[in-house]
Amino acid sequence: MLSVDRPVCDTDHSLLPDSHLAWSSSYKSSPNGTRESDGVSFFIIQGLTSLGDKQMILFVFLLLGYIIILGGNSMIIFVVQVKATLMSATCLLSALTDPKLSSPMYFFLSNLSFVDMFYTTTTIPKMLSSFLSDTTTISVPNCFLQMFFFIQLSVTSRSILTVMAFDRYVAICNPLRYTSIMTWRVQLFLIAGAWSFSTICTSPATIMALCQPYCGPNVVTHGWCDPSSVRRLACADTSVDAIVSLSFALVALLTTGVLILSSYVLIGISISRMGVTERLKAFGTCAAHLTVVTISYTAASFVYISYRVVNFSPEVRIIVAVVYAVLTPFLNPVIYSLRNKELRDSIRRTLSRFRSAVSATKDINTVS
Structure with a gap:
């Protein structure tokens, strides 16, 4: 296996076994009969394979965390959005509807839950599969798609938190004008702005990374296609890419912060x-x-520091990154359910009414 610490584009590929060539790169014939690298066709995600049997412990915790993330955030979306949207369709949904959750704050919260669900889905399923197989590969296009959406959804999450902070400012500092300011059109504009801002901050660095040549090592020393880990595999100078990536990351963090x-x-x-x-x-x-x-900004700061501490092993950095990627989406529904009485009561009433509706349906079917 080629070293992943630095690009090895000047390696004499004729000295490597054919099996390795087929594994790491695609090749074409040149006029003089020699084979030249045409770039890697896929990347190998190293993940936490070095942990051996201990991987299964992480697999169980990560799987449970992912299930809770999907379940908790889905419940918030259902309680806040889906019932209100479809309440006119059936009497059941009308009975389940809670008008108390129609304020802008809950609209933004449901959007945050939606982003958190897809944010974790970009990485966790692939990591879970890596625990069950010896080698995890990902095609080059899928690698950069994963990279883009992971970063973009992360910035979108912070942008929505910024929108929610503005919503709380209007509600507390201008309570009499809250309804007239936070209209439906303004809410949609703020959410569209959050998505647009995250796309603008993410696209340049991702496009520049995609345009780089990848002709040698193809092992990503991370749990997913992390930008800095993939950048090390490029067979060209990536100093400009690093500056652009860091600049837009600082813009995203500082602007929202x-x-x-x-x-x-x-x-x-x-x-x-x-x-x-x-x-x-x-x-x-x-x-x-x-x-x-x-919690979100503290965890982000800790990850930033851990990436720059030399004494941290790659496995520790990956575990820290995984915890960071899972922590906030995991805690969001828990915190809002515990700290927000209206949401907590609505979830409880929804579950109670749903059980009653199911019981009533069973009784009718039994009688008929």
């Missing part, structure tokens, strides 16, 4: 002028969001 911080500074100033009762009520409306933002 500064806007969220500014919103909460203004919220704090407004809360300081309220009475004790109003202050507690106002703090309660943004406690869940503030908790999620704190």
